[in-house]
Amino acid sequence: MTSQNIxxxxxxxxxxxxxxxxxxxxxxxxxxxxxxxxxKYLADKGITTIAPLLPGHGTTIKELIPKTADDWYAEYCYxxxxxxxxxxxxxxCGHSMGGALTIRFAIEHQVNGxxxxxxxxxxxxxxxxxxxxxxxxxxxxxHKKSKSEKLDQEKHTILSYDGYPIGPANSLRKLLKNNMKxxxxxxxxxLILQGSLDDKWIKKSAKTIFEKVSSKDxxxxxxxxxxxxxxxxxxxxxxxxxxxxxxxxxxxIK
Numbered sequence: 001m002t003s004q005n006i007x008x009x010x011x012x013x014x015x016x017x018x019x020x021x022x023x024x025x026x027x028x029x030x031x032x033x034x035x036x037x038x039x040k041y042l043a044d045k046g047i048t049t050i051a052p053l054l055p056g057h058g059t060t061i062k063e064l065i066p067k068t069a070d071d072w073y074a075e076y077c078y079x080x081x082x083x084x085x086x087x088x089x090x091x092x093c094g095h096s097m098g099g100a101l102t103i104r105f106a107i108e109h110q111v112n113g114x115x116x117x118x119x120x121x122x123x124x125x126x127x128x129x130x131x132x133x134x135x136x137x138x139x140x141x142x143h144k145k146s147k148s149e150k151l152d153q154e155k156h157t158i159l160s161y162d163g164y165p166i167g168p169a170n171s172l173r174k175l176l177k178n179n180m181k182x183x184x185x186x187x188x189x190x191l192i193l194q195g196s197l198d199d200k201w202i203k204k205s206a207k208t209i210f211e212k213v214s215s216k217d218x219x220x221x222x223x224x225x226x227x228x229x230x231x232x233x234x235x236x237x238x239x240x241x242x243x244x245x246x247x248x249x250x251x252x253i254k
Contacts, residue, residue, distance in 0.1 A: 009033050010058030010159050014050045014082070015043035020251045021087030022243075023080050024051040027096030027118075028172060029161040031058040034095050034231050041240040046253060048087050052079035054098075056168065061161045065140055067168050069101075069175040076101045080109075089251045093243065094119065095231055100175055103209070106190075107182045113250050114190040115243055118198055118228050121183070121205040122176050131170040138166050183212035190218045191246040193239060195226030202228065219246075 010031035022042055024035035032039075032051035039049040054072040056064030083090065091113045094102035099119025106114045123131070142163040190213055194206035203222075210220040221242060223235045230239060247253070 005059045005063075006053065007031065007058050007159055010053060012051055012053040012079075013039060015039060015048060016086055017043050017048045018046045018253065019048075019086075019088045020046075020091070020247065020253050021048040021050070021083045021089065022091040022093055022247060023076070023083055023102075024049060025076060025079075025092075025094035025098030025101055026051065026054065026057070027094075027098050028169070029057065029061075029064070029164060030096070030098075031159040033159045034229075035093070035098070037231060037236055038093070038240055038243060042244060042247070045244055045248075047244075047247060048083065050079050050083050052076060058159070061142060061163060061165060064161065064168055065142070065165045068171040069168075070171075072097075073101055073104060073175075076105060080105065091115065091247050091251070093117070096120065096228065097172055097175075100172070100179060103179045103183070103186070104175065106186050106188055107179070111188055113246060114186070114188050115193065115246060116190070116206075116209060117193045117239070118195060118202055118230055119192075119205060119209065120176060120202050121180050121208045122201075123173055124199075124201050127169075127173075131166065131173050140165075140167060142166070180208075180212075183209065184214050186213040187215050189246075189250050190215045191242065192218070192220045193230065193242065194220070194222050195228060195230040195233070196222045196224045197227040198230075199228065217250075 026034040056067035090111045092102045093115035095117040099116035144163045226233045226235045
């Protein structure tokens with residue numbers, strides 16, 4: 001992928017600062033712009049931050065159609081390996097699907113801490129049934145986003161596609177299913193951030209993560225004025241502070 005293909009404002013970013021590092025990951029159909037505010041805030045506090053642009057994202061929706069969760073995870077791991085070259089302590093953070101990739105990474109690797117933002121543990125049942133049946137037949141089709149979703153993107157100036165390719169969405173379904181089986185293996189410190197105005201099934205997911213992880217050091221915070229796009233909404237500065245304090249208390253930040 002060349003930089004000419006990438007939407008303006010959608011490029012990956014890397015802020016080299018101190019020896020404490022944080023990987024930040026965007027969600028399905030989104031871009032690193034979702035987590036840039038967090039990345040810049042942490043960098044200003046001396047934390048090295050990196051955010052990959054997941055394969056198929058930030059360009060055209062056609063490029064996303066053939067991609068899978070394994071493609072996204074490979075890029076996630078590549079970004080972490082880059083961070084590993086510069087840091088001694090590591091935190092991983094993700095929004096929505098980026099949080100699901102973060103959970104998978106934490107299942108397979110030891111890190112100093114985990115932060116999830118509006119992260120699902122499974123899709124709505126109607127979507128799970130539809131994807132299970134339709135993915136093999138309509139895997140190249142694109143489901144258009146609802147009017148409310150499009151309005152939310154416009155309101156918060158979110159860089160994202162206007163639809164969900166069915167094939168990759170089914171791959172996301174499988175990722176969530178596999179994560180659910182292994183949540184109990186996570187024992188790292190974890191901060192779970194969730195908007196109170198988000199859909200019920202995602203709010204339930206936040207509680208599920210909190211209940212199923214084995215971590216003794218865990219915290220679930222509901223942000224009363226935020227929905228799914230919480231990193232672009234009115235409580236985004238509070239989110240920045242919560243994440244920084246979580247990292248500060250569990251690292252050797254100087």
